[in-house]
Amino acid sequence: MPPRNLTFIQQPVADKIRNPLEGESIHLSLFVVFDKKAGWIRLADSVVGKVELGKDGGPQPPGLLYSRDAFSSTISSGSIRRRSKLSFEIRDSMATWIAPVRCELPVLGQPGLTQPVYILTCGKRTHVVPCPLPIETSASPPLHAVFWKSHPKFVSPRVILSENDHQLLQLIAFGENGIEIQEMGVSFMSIKGKGQAFPDELIRAEENLGGDTGFLSLGGNWDRLYQILSWKREPMPSAASIFSADSDMDTPDILERLKREEGIYGWCRKGLQDWRIFWIGGNQWVNNSGEESVCSGDIYG
Numbered sequence: 001m002p003p004r005n006l007t008f009i010q011q012p013v014a015d016k017i018r019n020p021l022e023g024e025s026i027h028l029s030l031f032v033v034f035d036k037k038a039g040w041i042r043l044a045d046s047v048v049g050k051v052e053l054g055k056d057g058g059p060q061p062p063g064l065l066y067s068r069d070a071f072s073s074t075i076s077s078g079s080i081r082r083r084s085k086l087s088f089e090i091r092d093s094m095a096t097w098i099a100p101v102r103c104e105l106p107v108l109g110q111p112g113l114t115q116p117v118y119i120l121t122c123g124k125r126t127h128v129v130p131c132p133l134p135i136e137t138s139a140s141p142p143l144h145a146v147f148w149k150s151h152p153k154f155v156s157p158r159v160i161l162s163e164n165d166h167q168l169l170q171l172i173a174f175g176e177n178g179i180e181i182q183e184m185g186v187s188f189m190s191i192k193g194k195g196q197a198f199p200d201e202l203i204r205a206e207e208n209l210g211g212d213t214g215f216l217s218l219g220g221n222w223d224r225l226y227q228i229l230s231w232k233r234e235p236m237p238s239a240a241s242i243f244s245a246d247s248d249m250d251t252p253d254i255l256e257r258l259k260r261e262e263g264i265y266g267w268c269r270k271g272l273q274d275w276r277i278f279w280i281g282g283n284q285w286v287n288n289s290g291e292e293s294v295c296s297g298d299i300y301g
Contacts, residue, residue, distance in 0.1 A: 001034050001035070003032045003033060003034055004033050004034060004035060005032075005033040005098075005099045006030050006031060006032045006033065006099065007030070007031050007099045007100065008028060008029070008030060008031070009028075009029050009030070009031045009040065009100060009102075009118065009132075009133050010026050010027070010028060010029070010131060010132040010133065011026070011027055011028075011029045011040065011042065011132050011133050011134075011135060012025070012026060012027075012132045012134070012135070013025055013026070013027045013042070013044070013135075026132050027042055027043070027044050028042075028043050028044075029041060029042045029043060029133075030043065031051070031099060031100055031133075033097045033098070033099055034097075035096070036095070036096065036097075037050065037051075037097065038050075038051040038097040038122070039051055040133075049135060051097075051120075051137055052137060052138040053120065053122050053125055053127055053137065053138065053142075054127070054137060054138045054139065054140055054141050054142060055138075055141055056125070056127075056141065056142070056145040095122045095123025095124070095125075095151070096122070096123060096151060097121070097122045098121040098122070098152065098153065098154060098155060100118040100119060100120045100121075100133070101118070101119045101155065101156065101157060102116055102117070102118055102119075102131060103116070103117060103119060103157040103158070103159075104116055104117075104159075105117055105128075105159065105169060105186050105189050106159065106167050106186055106189065107189050107190065108186065108187060108189055108190035109190060115131075115189060116131035117129065117130060117131050117143065118130070118131050118133050119155055119157045119171070120133075120137070120142075121152060121155050123151060124147055124148045124149070124150070124151055124152075125145065125146070125147060125148075126145070126146040126147075126148065126152075126155055126171060126173075127142035127143075127144070127145055127146075128142055128143045128144040128145075128146075128169075128188070129142050129143060130143065143188050143189065144169075144184070144188045146171060146182055146184075148173050148175075148180055149180060149206070150175045150176065150177065150180070151175060151176075152173035152174060152175050152180070153174050153175060153176075153213075153214060154173070154174045154214060154215040155171055155172065155173050155174075156171070156172045156174070156215050156264055157169060157170070157171055157172075158170050158172075158218075158264070159186075160183070166185065167185075167186055168183045168184065168185060168186065169183070169184055169185075169186050170182070170183045171183075172215075172264060172280060174213045174214050174215050174266060175212075175213060176212050176213075177208050177209070177210070177211070177212075177213075178206060178207045178208040178209040178210075178213055178268075179206065179207050179209065179213055179266070179280070180204070180205070180206045181204070181205045181206065181207075181280075182202060182203065182204050182205075183202070183203040184202045184203070209268045209270075209278065210268070210270055211268050211269045211270040211271070211274075212268070212269045213266055213267065213268045213269075214266060214267050215264070215266055216264075216265040216266055216267055216277070217264075217265050218262055218263075218264055218265075219262050219263070219264075219265060220262055220263045220264075220265060220279050221258050221261060221262055221263070222263065222279050222281070223263070223281045224261075263279050263280050263281050264279070264280045265277060265278075265279055266278050266279075266280065
């Protein structure tokens with residue numbers, strides 16, 4: 001079958017044959033996406049394997065809409081539950097895979113320390129799994145599990161700051177009718193994969209853009225530029241003037257902060273010849289009056 005997408009991933013490999021003291025080593029593999037299945041090909045020896053999402057793990061968090069069983073909590077009949085589970089398994093086997101995305105997440109209790117993870121999506125389920133990607137992804141629950149209302153075509157992760165300067169993981173799903181956004185704490189990074197797969201708090205948002213959407217690239221600080229232009233009604237300012245309140249910041253620090261607060265570009269198709277580009281805001285920030293001006297997820301078209 002022709003693949004729909006592929007990307008490079010890292011996988012652990014037991015390398016005790018050459019040196020028993022070395023234990024596991026990391027090898028480069030290809031993650032290959034087909035229509036209804038996904039697999040990996042290890043480049044070192046051409047060994048292949050099938051990828052499956054593990055059990056979601058953990059209790060259902062309050063208020064979270066499960067794509068697999070929105071009605072399961074109201075069903076008391078065991079036979080109906082079994083049929084519901086079977087129905088979900090059938091739907092899950094026909095779900096479309098998305099190529100994994102790698103990102104760095106902060107480790108709680110270790111300031112400045114980050115840990116790489118993969119964002120793995122199949123159908124309406126997204127799992128945060130360790131990096132290197134385990135050979136048997138279905139053997140253990142994920143670090144974190146997310147459910148979407150509709151099937152995403154791409155899921156973009158980024159770390160943002162909350163109003164209280166807490167680090168959050170934000171996942172943006174691009175789909176057929178718009179985008180869905182979920183923000184959650186990164187407390188699951190301190191569990192080392194052995195606890196509940198759901199955070200204590202979860203913020204959800206969605207925006208119907210009236211057409212098919214897709215991811216373009218990271219970049220842009222239009223939230224800050226928009227606010228400055230609306231306040232001062234001046235031409236486009238320089239990077240230094242964006243942080244005029246932070247006069248003690250050096251240019252490298254300014255550029256690093258701009259990079260950290262950049263947003264995300266996406267595209268939307270409203271018709272056969274009607275293609276548009278939109279931008280999703282970066283980190284939350286506060287203007288000089290102390291009022292919240294722009295929060296993560298604001299959209300500019």
